[in-house]
Amino acid sequence: MCRERWRLANMAALCESFTLCGLGPGSGVGLDGGLLALEPGPDRDHVLLTDRGRTATLFKVSDQKPLGCWSAKHGQIITCPVVCNSETHEYIAVHDDKVLRIWKNTDVNLDKAFKATLSADVYRIHSLPKGGPVVLFKGGGVRTLDVLLEAPQQEIENIISDEVIKWSEAFMEREQPVLIFATEKNGDSFVYVQKLKMNNLHKYKLEQQELSKALSFTAYIKNQIITLLCLSSNDCVYKFLIPLQQNMEEEEQILPRSLLLNLSVSGSVLKGTSFVVLDKDHIAVLGSLATAGEESKECLTIWNTKFQTLQTSKELPLGTSGQIWCYEKKFFFTHGKVLTVVIYKCETSSLAAAVGKLKDSQAPDVSSFVDWNNLGDEELVISFQSQQSVALKPESGMTDASTTVFENELRQVMSKGQMPDFQATIGCVVTAIINRCKANPKYYPRNFLLQIVENQDLSYSLCPDLMVVALEKKDLHLLQICLQRFPDIPEEITYACLKAFLSISDAYLQRIDLNLESVICYLDIELNNKEVKTEIVENGFSTELEQDIWETKITKKLHVTGDSESCPVGPQKAALLNAILHSSYSETFLLPHLKNLPAQQAVLFLRYLYYLYVKCSEKITTTLPGTCPPTVNQIMDWLCLLLDAHFSVMVMLPEAKELLSKLHKFVRAQVRFYSELNKIEGSLQELQRLNHQKDPHTYSVEVLELI
Structure with a gap:
């Protein structure tokens, strides 16, 4: 199976592995063994391990050592996984189903920690980053911890009667705690979604295939839509979409399913036991690989859901408990009698990686394949789940109906997202709206x-006139979102956006609402706080010690502003230009358009690119802080493109000459710096080679002098 799988540019890989700890009796292989749970600790490098007995242990993963261990007294059993309150850094557990315990790191004896006896059995406690712990009871009742502690013996309602909870998860969505849990009854699976602040509960029944059973669940939330994934006993992973904005009050709705992944390739089938979501394109599945005529082998696998391919696998000959957890780019699972940690990596998979400059790996792109043969014309009929329908035409359909009613009903359709060729449908809707705008x-x-583009995985090809109209309307926020999300924008449109962004004044941009996450963490603020530095350092070298010291007037300017360069544009324009840097392109098609960029705009863009380059070079990591900032490769690529397109103009403009000189000297200083690093690396490699040639039994002390 591993020899025949299809790899796309090494999009996912399993890296180094190590043992975190040994496991006690009853925590090893087999579905009856395993751990009660593994939860995040108070730090990103910490995990909380709860066994099926009396003990909870806090581990520091990088050091592979325990930081604390707490045990219930003999005769008591911890029945609810220990979690850490992210706000108070206190630990919370339940033993014997109803006894709640809360303690701190400094507490040693769990029996002396805070104790509260509850009126109903607890299924699970979920710790939310800003919403505090949420307690789910076995009868389906939900309480926040602070409300529960006000009256521990308060009556807890029984919602699910004779159903049994199989899985639960909690999220924060727009500062509101949301809890989702799955139940089972007579082979049927149900899902409940509880909004705690609104005390709003919705129940759904999952559409299932005959003779198949739900084995494992996982979920994530984005843009007010919960995506629920289910690993089924028929060797498939199914997807269910649950909108949080529900206008209909029905007792029980049936959630239609869509096939996300078939766990088979080249005649081999993976019998999965548990799985986790890694990103929008990858999932990891733990299970047994069965091939005709061969003995099944347990293994850890990573699958690409976009291309329906197995990316990589790792055999686990000592067996597992069938459980897997994933935190901070690391897998945790039992292997034999130990808890194993495996580091993994996943890379963005798209056609742009092969034919042009790839968008930044953090930026979203189209996540599903669109059947272009099923694209209809602008007259489109959308069937609602309430058996109603709305005819959408470029003129008549949208003129006859109220715009508000139409938009509300269309939002309802988009929140469902279960119709065939859903992306193509939404693309046709956007095209019809744009035609009416024209x-x-x-x-x-x-x-x-803006809401459609933010919430749906669209592409430029599905609604080609959207960005053209946005350019005409000077809708800069919509253009920014399109540049961030569309993976197939033509170079002509990218250039048109760049020219528009550079031509608009900073004063005008200050009145516009834009996403500034990509610039807010590194943009200069010297003009506001008047902070003055007395030394300028680049890559560990003082610029005052450089042989080619800059002119006196430049040096004076540096000491006044406090940095080697101040940002030549405001934060709004910087955020728009960052969206340009993240867009996909091919140099062959973009370069002719860049040559048409006015000289003054080209100089301004070059100044901003130079500013980013200096910022990237201030630290050894060469990465800018913040959410999805430009990468050093993107900055360098655009610098080269701009100079190729305008070099003859640049050398003639007086304001560009000084900038080119500074860029040349800065790059030359960096070349010298990295050249020295290469010399050191060569010396160390030679020293290592000489050491290997010596007698290992000979003891000596040597002094190495690097000149």
Whole structure:
């Protein structure tokens, strides 16, 4: 199976592995063994391990050592996994189903910790980053910990009667705690979604295939939609979409399913036992690999859900308990009598990686394949789950109906997301709306279009006129989101956006609402706080010691502003330009357009690229802080492109000459710096080679002098 699998540019890989700890009796292999749970600790490098007995242990993963261990007294059993309150760094557990315990790191004896006896059995406690712990009871009742502690003996409602909870998870969505849990009854699976602040509960029944059984669940939330994934006994992973914005109050809705992944390849089938989501394109599955005529082998696998391929696998000959957890790019699972940690990596998979410059790996792109043969014309009929329908036409359908009613019903459809060729359908809807905008200049539903682009995985090809109209309307926020999310924007449109961004004044941009996450953590603020530094350091070298010291007037400017360069544009324009840097492109098609960029705009863009390059070079990591900032490779690629397109103009402009000189000297200083590093590396490699040639039994003390 490993020899025949299809790899795409090494999109996922299992890296080094190590043992975190040994396991006690009853915590090893087999589905009856295993651990009660593994939960995040108070630090990113910490995990909380709860065994099926009386003990909870806090580990520091990088050091592979325990930091604390707490045990219930003899005769007591911890029945609820220990969690850490992220706000108070206190630990919370339940033993014997109803006895709640809360303690701190300094507490040694668990029996002396805070104790509260509850009125109902607890299924699980979930710790949310900003919402505090949430307690789920076996009868389906939910309470936040602070409400529960006010009256521990308060009556807890029984919601699910004779159903049994199999899995649960909690999220924070727009500062509101949301809890989801799955139950089972007579082979049927049900899902409950509870909004705690609104005391709003919805029940769903999962559509299932005959003779198949739900084995494991996982879920994530994005843009007010819960994506629930289910590992089934028929060797498939199914996806269910649950909208949080529900207008219909039905007792029980049936959630239609869609096939996400078939766990088979080249005649081999993976009998999965548990799985986790790694990113929007990858999942990891733990299970047994069965091949006809061969003995099944337990293994850990990573699958690409976009291309339906097995990316990599690792055999586990000592067996597992069938459980897997994933934190901070690491897998945790039992292997034999130890708890094993495996580091993994996943890379973005797209066509742009092969034919052009790839978007940054943190930026989203189209996550599903679109059947282009099923794209219809602009007349589109959308069937609602309530058996109603709305006919959407570029003129008549949208003119006859109220715009507000239409948009509300369309939001309801988009929240479902279960129809065939859903992306193509939404693309046709956007195209129809844009056609109406062209016919009626007064009509432009900006907020609605922005919501569609933010919440749906669209592409430029599905709605080709959207960005053209946004450019005409100067809708900079919509253009920013399109550049961040669309993976197939033509170079002509990318250039048009760049020219528009550079031509708009910073004063105008200050009045516009834009996403500034990519710039807020590194943009200069010297002009606000008047901070003055007395030394300028680049890559460990003082610029005052450089042989080619800059001119006196430049040096004075550096000491006044406190940095080697101040940002030549405001934060809004910087955020828009960052969106340009993240966009996919091919140099062959982009370069002719860049040559048409006005000289003054080209100089401004070059100044901003130079500023980013200096910022990246201030630290050894060469990465900017913040959410999805430009990478050093993207900055260098655009620098080279811009100079290729405008070099003859640059050398003629007086304001560009000084910038080119500074860029040349800065790059030359870096070349010298890395050249010295290469010399040191060569010396160390030679020393290592000489050491291997010596007699290992000879003891000596040597002094190495590097000149």
